[in-house]
Each structure stands twice: as structure tokens, then as C-alpha cells.
Amino acid sequence: MGSSVTRIDLPAPAERREKFEALRRELGSHDQAKERTTFSAYPHGFAVGSLIEIVGPAKTTTLALFLKEHPDLRVAWVESRLTVNPYALFQRGVNLRNILFVEAGEHAHWCLTQILESGCLRVVVADNSWASMDERELRRYQLLSESHHTHFFLLSKAPHSSWIPHLQIEARSQTDLHVLRRRGVG
Amino acid sequence: MRVLCLYFSKPIADMQSVAEVFYRATPTIALRAPFALFLEISKCQALYKESTFLARTRATLRRINLEANLAVADDIGTALGLALFRVNDKAKLPIESVSFYVDPLGHSADNTISEMTRTLRLMGVKTIGDFLNVPTRELASRFSRLGLLAHLRAQGQMPLVWPSFSPREQVIERFSFDEEAPAENLQAVYFPLRPMIERVILRLRARGARIRQVDVILQQEHSAPPMKPEQRLALHIQLPYVSGGAIFQILREKLEAHLRQNPLISRITDVRLEVIEAAPYSPTQKNIFDQKKEETDESLFQLVNRLATRLGPDSVFFADPHANYLPEKNWQKVKDSPAERDFSAVTKTGDPSEDASAAWSRVPERPLRLLPKPIPLEWTTKQWEVIHKEILLTDWWEPRFGPLPLERVYFRLASKSPSVPDLWVCQSRDGYLLHGVFE
Structure with a gap:
């Protein structure tokens, strides 16, 4: 009795990548990796439609810098209890004309869903400091962000253990960002 | 003529x-x-x-x-x-x-x-x-x-002198159902309600105004005391609307939610729309070369109104900054997106020769997070270093802001640990109060 081993020659990685790209183009899938919004503190830039979680002592300052660099983006800033200081954002060069502040109370989940589904705002900022979101909610926001090409920023006290965020960053200072985890287009 | x-x-x-x-x-x-x-x-x-x-x-x-x-x-x-x-x-x-x-x-x-x-x-x-x-x-x-x-x-001679015409002060639209067949449910109400909303919008637009708040009143045949025969529901419109259809949709949702909590006791004989508050509105010409922008603006208006209907008119807003040292006074909530800031209009001293942008830059950096109510805090110089001190005098004739004193001495504290953000602390009679965080 002998065992036969069938040898399969896989194509080279570059050739495999090319074939995947061709397949994606045929299927008409959206190439999110190509659409990225630049950010001076993060050279990779943020992929459009990605869910980015920012933790650390300078998370809001970092986000303010991002918004300052993109004054034309329409933003929704959603918090259950609004503690952000709009004047401080203005001092840091953020364009307040394009920021809609929402004090959602116990309706934060509903508000975020409505905002993401409307598709008319390019950036959504959610504060996760007061009540942690569960994985199902995060997944929903991630899917909605992807389908509507919206940046979803989650400001948290500690990094979420879920796999869902495309990018988790610790902001130690405005320009000192450390990537904790990255997946997919993050 | x-x-x-x-x-x-x-x-x-x-x-x-x-x-x-x-x-x-x-x-x-x-x-x-x-x-x-x-x-x-x-x-x-x-x-x-x-x-x-x-x-x-x-x-x-x-x-x-x-x-x-x-x-x-x-x-x-x-x-x-x-x-x-x-x-x-x-x-x-x-x-x-x-x-x-x-x-x-x-x-x-x-x-x-x-x-x-x-x-x-x-x-x-x-x-x-x-x-x-x-x-x-x-x-x-x-x-x-x-x-x-x-x-x-x-023959066209001796033309008639036209009587003067002026619109009524308050815009009210009313629809009365047939006395023998009043409306038994909301579906019968929706049918006349839609053209009533259109008429209200057009009447206000003719005066260069738009709806800010409109009340819907449902008059019932009779009621059981202490309930009143009239059911009144207020609808706030945050941003200018282009279509009455969207207002109708929001009104419908709100009406259904309201009647779930306050059900109708008898049939409806009368429906009234009363405009309580109107705001100036001059419709600009649509940009036919940027259809996407027009659609996005319309979506934004609808979204804001939907959010405001659910959360209340004060929970959804834009922020308009003012050059003021006091943190509770240097911005205010506005319903519409604030206009481009004209620096020349805002100066600290009122001196027209002063460069107005200098007034903005004189206000020291404020924390990105402000607590709604300052909380007591104890700190020591072992863990914290004072990097900035500021004294603010509040307006003595205004009510006090929480536990903060009339003369506020603020310190910006930097932690000796790099992973902790700076704090904005106010000195009070009984100790120190944490007011903000430079996060």
C-alpha cells in the first residue's frame, strides 16, 4: 500500500494578488484600501468607511487635529452626556460650521444608526467613555460606515476587546500615536 | 393691468x-x-x-x-x-x-x-x-x-379700486370633518393633513418665513373629565425644509407616538394646524450643477429634524463661539449652522481699530472636556505640576455657575505621569474643583 501525494504548485504571491484584484474588479467590490483620508499624525491615513477606535490621554486632541486638517468634512459628534467643549475645538482650528453636536442620552444607539444610515455626514464621532458598546452594535456601525463611506471614530477609555474596529490607536499626545491593532483596511 | x-x-x-x-x-x-x-x-x-x-x-x-x-x-x-x-x-x-x-x-x-x-x-x-x-x-x-x-x-374704463390685502397675523389651517362622519382614527386625519401642511409652508414662504414650531390640535367629539376634548401636539422644525412630505412624515411618527401614550377617547371632528413660531427664510436658488450637494443638504435637514423630534430641540445643535473668558459663555447653541465668523464684528474692548482676531487669541487654551458640574478634587504637587494660572471674574449680577466662586482661580495641572491628561482645576473656598480635562 502506498500513499500518493499530489503536488500542487501555487502561483507566486504577486500573481495571486493580481488574480484577486482581477476577481474583485469583476465582482465590482469597492476598493476601500485606495480611498484614504490623510492625516499628518498617521501617515497611512484613515480608510474611508473604517471604524477607528482611539484611546489614550490625547484622544480628543488627536481627533481635533484630524478635523482641523479636513475642515470641509461634515461631522456628527454624538455623546450620551455632552462633555466636549466646542470652544476648545474652535481654538484648535476646527471648523464648527460643519459639526453637528448631538446629546443623545439613552438614545445613543438609535441616533448613531440614524446618522450613519442617512449618509450625509462624512465623519461620525461617538464617545464610548460612559457606556461601553456591545459587539453587535459595533458590527452594525461598522457595516453602515462601510456602506455609506463614513469615518466612524470611537473614543474610548480602554481599547475594546472586539475584533471589529479596523484600527485601534493609543494617542499619547497629539502627534504621538501608537497603533495597538490593525486589520483589513485599517 | x-x-x-x-x-x-x-x-x-x-x-x-x-x-x-x-x-x-x-x-x-x-x-x-x-x-x-x-x-x-x-x-x-x-x-x-x-x-x-x-x-x-x-x-x-x-x-x-x-x-x-x-x-x-x-x-x-x-x-x-x-x-x-x-x-x-x-x-x-x-x-x-x-x-x-x-x-x-x-x-x-x-x-x-x-x-x-x-x-x-x-x-x-x-x-x-x-x-x-x-x-x-x-x-x-x-x-x-x-x-x-x-x-x-x-370697455376697460373706470377700473375698480382694489381693496387692500394683508395676510393674517397668525397662520392657522383648519379642517372640519362632516358632522355625521367624524374621523375615527388617524388614517382619516392624514388625508387632509398633508395639503394643510403644504398650505402652511406656502403661506409662510410668501412672507419670507418658515415653520419653526407648529402645533397640531385634534378636537374630539367629547371627553371624559379631567381629560380635555383637545389633544395638542407640538412639532419643532430645526432646519429649513424643502418638502412638506418630510414634515408630514415626522409629524405622523410623532402623532402616533403621542397617541400611544394619550389615546383618543372619541372621534375627531376637527383638525387644526397652528404656527406658533416662524423664522426668517429666504430660499436660495438650487445649484443645478451640484445635484449631490442639494440631495445631501436635504438629507441633513431631514436627519436633524428627526433627531430633534426624538431628543428635543436643545439636544441637537451647532455651536457658535464667542470671545469670552468664561467657559460657560464662550459658545452657545444655535439651530442653524453658524455663519462665517466675521472677526471684525467681535472685539473684546469694542475698539474698532483693534485687530479682532487678537481678541480670540487672548483667551488661553481651554480644555476639550468640560464637566457639566465641577467635582471636588484633591491633588498634591508630588503628582501634579502647575503650568498655568488664570484668574477670571464672573459677572456678579448673574447666577452662580454651580459651586464655582465669583472670582475663579484656575490652574492647569500637568501630571508627572505621561499617560494622564492635564486637568483644569478651580480653587474654591473649600478646596479645589475639577472643571475640565485637556484630553
């Missing part, structure tokens, strides 16, 4: 409200309730051709669910006759039209006019064309002043 007559197939209970819809086109309006409305449109010819104006009028009537015959002529009497009898030639108008020249607005209940008409018909004068051929001398001798007046007006 060119006059457009709208002759309605069914009597209109509140002709004034329909007239206000067209106030935007012309302020010269006359009413012949309950069937006809007259608009003086000669000055509109700088903007629209007559055919365009007629098309727009038809579109407006469709929007408010009304039907009317339209006719344009050089005077009210002729326009009314052409609209009522649906002829194109003034000379072919039946002799009964002569009453429109004597009393075009229908104020007089005098039988003399109908007698004159009957006599003219017996004399063989059957049309206005025939009437115009009758010598003036004969008319004066048979019919005296009335006949002469009618003849002169039919």
Missing part, C-alpha cells in the same frame, strides 16, 4: 388662506368668496410669461389639493366671466356677465343688476359684445347709473 382669476369648482371655506399662498407672487389680491380669487399680475411679467405663471399657479393648486379654472384678462369682471363660462373671447361672454362689471367682488346683494340683465336679454342683447354695441345714451336712460358703470367697465 392684467388680472388672473382663479374660479374654484367647489366653495372654499377660508378663501383668505388660499389667497395668502399667492401673496408671494403679488400683493395685489382681491377675493370673491367663496368661489373666486383675483391676482394682479402685470408686474410679474418681468419674471414670468403669462403661460409660465399659469403653469406655476396650476402646480401650486395641485400641491394644496384644489382645482380651479384660470383666466387672464385686462380687468376683474372680464377675467371672472372668462373663468366662469370658459370662453376665450370677451365678446362671447353671456349677458349675465354684466353683473361682474358692476359688482365684481360680489359685495352687493342688490336685485337691480339681475333685473337689468333680464331686461337686456329681452331686448335681444345676449352677449357682452352686443352690450358694448348699445349706445351709451340708451343705457343711461334705461338703466341709469348701473348700466353706465357696467358699460364703461366693460
Whole structure:
């Protein structure tokens, strides 16, 4: 009795990548990796439609810098209890004309869903400091962000253990960002 | 002068409200309730051709669910006759039209006019064309002043003096159900509610205003005390709306939610819309080259109104900054996106020669997070270092902001540990209060 081993020659990685790209183009899938919004503190830039979680002592300052660099983006800033200081954002060069502040109370989940589904705002900022979101909610926001090409920023006290965020960053200072985890287009 | 007559197939209970819809086109309006409305449109010819104006009028009537015959002529009497009898030639108008020249607005209940008409018909004068051929001398001798007046007006002489028209102070729309068949549920209410909303929007737009708050009142047949027969629901509109359809949708959701908590006790006999608050609104021309922007703006308006309806009008806002040292006064909530900040309008001292942007930069950096109510904090110089000190004097005549004193001494504390953000702490009589975090 002998065992036969069938040898399969896989194509080279570059050739495999090319074939995947061709397949994606045929299927008409959206190439999110190509659409990225630049950010001076993060050279990779943020992929459009990605869910980015920012933790650390300078998370809001970092986000303010991002918004300052993109004054034309329409933003929704959603918090259950609004503690952000709009004047401080203005001092840091953020364009307040394009920021809609929402004090959602116990309706934060509903508000975020409505905002993401409307598709008319390019950036959504959610504060996760007061009540942690569960994985199902995060997944929903991630899917909605992807389908509507919206940046979803989650400001948290500690990094979420879920796999869902495309990018988790610790902001130690405005320009000192450390990537904790990255997946997919993050 | 060119006059457009709208002759309605069914009597209109509140002709004034329909007239206000067209106030935007012309302020010269006359009413012949309950069937006809007259608009003086000669000055509109700088903007629209007559055919365009007629098309727009038809579109407006469709929007408010009304039907009317339209006719344009050089005077009210002729326009009314052409609209009522649906002829194109003034000379072919039946002799009964002569009453429109004597009393075009229908104020007089005098039988003399109908007698004159009957006599003219017996004399063989059957049309206005025939009437115009009758010598003036004969008319004066048979019919005296009335006949002469009618003849002169039919010739286009002695035009009528238009009564002045002014819109009502408050915009109210009302619909009464048939007494024998009041509405038993909301579905029957929605049907008249939609054109009522359109009419309110158009009436306000004619005055350069838009709805900020509108109340819907449902009048029930009877009620059980202490409940009142009227159910009132307020709807706040945050941002300008283009379509009444979206307002109707929000109103519908809110009405259903309201009635789930306060169900109807009996059938509805009356529905009223009362505009409580209106805000200025000048509609800008749509950008036909950037359709996407127009759609996005519309979506944003709808979103903001939906959020505000659920959360309350003060929970959804834009922020307008002001140059002020006090953290609770250096910005305020605004409903609309704040205009481009004109630095020259805001100076600390009011000195016009001072560079206004300097006023903004004098305010030290403020923390990105402010606690709604400062909380007590204990700190030591072992863990914290003071990097900035600021003294603020509040307005003594204003109420105190929480536990903060009149004279506030703020410290910016930097932690010796790099992973902790700076704090903004205020010194009080009993210790220190944490007011903000430089996160």
C-alpha cells in the first residue's frame, strides 16, 4: 500500500494578488484600501468607511487635529452626556460650521444608526467613555460606515476587546500615536 | 393691468388662506368668496410669461389639493366671466356677465343688476359684445347709473379700486370633518393633513418665513373629565425644509407616538394646524450643477429634524463661539449652522481699530472636556505640576455657575505621569474643583 501525494504548485504571491484584484474588479467590490483620508499624525491615513477606535490621554486632541486638517468634512459628534467643549475645538482650528453636536442620552444607539444610515455626514464621532458598546452594535456601525463611506471614530477609555474596529490607536499626545491593532483596511 | 382669476369648482371655506399662498407672487389680491380669487399680475411679467405663471399657479393648486379654472384678462369682471363660462373671447361672454362689471367682488346683494340683465336679454342683447354695441345714451336712460358703470367697465374704463390685502397675523389651517362622519382614527386625519401642511409652508414662504414650531390640535367629539376634548401636539422644525412630505412624515411618527401614550377617547371632528413660531427664510436658488450637494443638504435637514423630534430641540445643535473668558459663555447653541465668523464684528474692548482676531487669541487654551458640574478634587504637587494660572471674574449680577466662586482661580495641572491628561482645576473656598480635562 502506498500513499500518493499530489503536488500542487501555487502561483507566486504577486500573481495571486493580481488574480484577486482581477476577481474583485469583476465582482465590482469597492476598493476601500485606495480611498484614504490623510492625516499628518498617521501617515497611512484613515480608510474611508473604517471604524477607528482611539484611546489614550490625547484622544480628543488627536481627533481635533484630524478635523482641523479636513475642515470641509461634515461631522456628527454624538455623546450620551455632552462633555466636549466646542470652544476648545474652535481654538484648535476646527471648523464648527460643519459639526453637528448631538446629546443623545439613552438614545445613543438609535441616533448613531440614524446618522450613519442617512449618509450625509462624512465623519461620525461617538464617545464610548460612559457606556461601553456591545459587539453587535459595533458590527452594525461598522457595516453602515462601510456602506455609506463614513469615518466612524470611537473614543474610548480602554481599547475594546472586539475584533471589529479596523484600527485601534493609543494617542499619547497629539502627534504621538501608537497603533495597538490593525486589520483589513485599517 | 392684467388680472388672473382663479374660479374654484367647489366653495372654499377660508378663501383668505388660499389667497395668502399667492401673496408671494403679488400683493395685489382681491377675493370673491367663496368661489373666486383675483391676482394682479402685470408686474410679474418681468419674471414670468403669462403661460409660465399659469403653469406655476396650476402646480401650486395641485400641491394644496384644489382645482380651479384660470383666466387672464385686462380687468376683474372680464377675467371672472372668462373663468366662469370658459370662453376665450370677451365678446362671447353671456349677458349675465354684466353683473361682474358692476359688482365684481360680489359685495352687493342688490336685485337691480339681475333685473337689468333680464331686461337686456329681452331686448335681444345676449352677449357682452352686443352690450358694448348699445349706445351709451340708451343705457343711461334705461338703466341709469348701473348700466353706465357696467358699460364703461366693460370697455376697460373706470377700473375698480382694489381693496387692500394683508395676510393674517397668525397662520392657522383648519379642517372640519362632516358632522355625521367624524374621523375615527388617524388614517382619516392624514388625508387632509398633508395639503394643510403644504398650505402652511406656502403661506409662510410668501412672507419670507418658515415653520419653526407648529402645533397640531385634534378636537374630539367629547371627553371624559379631567381629560380635555383637545389633544395638542407640538412639532419643532430645526432646519429649513424643502418638502412638506418630510414634515408630514415626522409629524405622523410623532402623532402616533403621542397617541400611544394619550389615546383618543372619541372621534375627531376637527383638525387644526397652528404656527406658533416662524423664522426668517429666504430660499436660495438650487445649484443645478451640484445635484449631490442639494440631495445631501436635504438629507441633513431631514436627519436633524428627526433627531430633534426624538431628543428635543436643545439636544441637537451647532455651536457658535464667542470671545469670552468664561467657559460657560464662550459658545452657545444655535439651530442653524453658524455663519462665517466675521472677526471684525467681535472685539473684546469694542475698539474698532483693534485687530479682532487678537481678541480670540487672548483667551488661553481651554480644555476639550468640560464637566457639566465641577467635582471636588484633591491633588498634591508630588503628582501634579502647575503650568498655568488664570484668574477670571464672573459677572456678579448673574447666577452662580454651580459651586464655582465669583472670582475663579484656575490652574492647569500637568501630571508627572505621561499617560494622564492635564486637568483644569478651580480653587474654591473649600478646596479645589475639577472643571475640565485637556484630553
